Amino acid sequence: MPNIKSAKKRVKVTKVKNMQNQVVKSALKTILKKYDAAVASGDKQAAEAAYKVAVKAVDQAAAKHIMHKNNAANKKSALTLKLNAMA
Structure with missing residues (x-):
């Protein structure tokens, strides 16, 4: 103890910030799971709507330094590839 x-x-302060970061990470994971479920269901419109939400969430996480910008770019690329594979 200090x-x-x-x-x-x-x-x-670190304890509070860790809790805030954990909330953002958890929300991001939930959004990504919803996107995967929409792609798996085969509904193109639902997948496109979930894609927009997922990309925005990934960008926000990268902006808050919750994830590295290269990791965010990699995730967005993977999301796009999944969406394009549906067509």
Whole structure:
């Protein structure tokens, strides 16, 4: 445990930030699962709608530094390939 006041504050702030990041990661995973389910169902319109939501969520996660920008680009590419394979 930290003894210095500023170190104690950093522990508190880090705990809050970790919780916020966990919420964003969890929401992102849920959105990606919904997209996979829409693609698996074979409904093109539902898949396209879910694609837009998923890409936006990935971009937001990358902007908040929850995931690396290259990882985000890789995920978006994979999402696009799945959508295009449906056609």
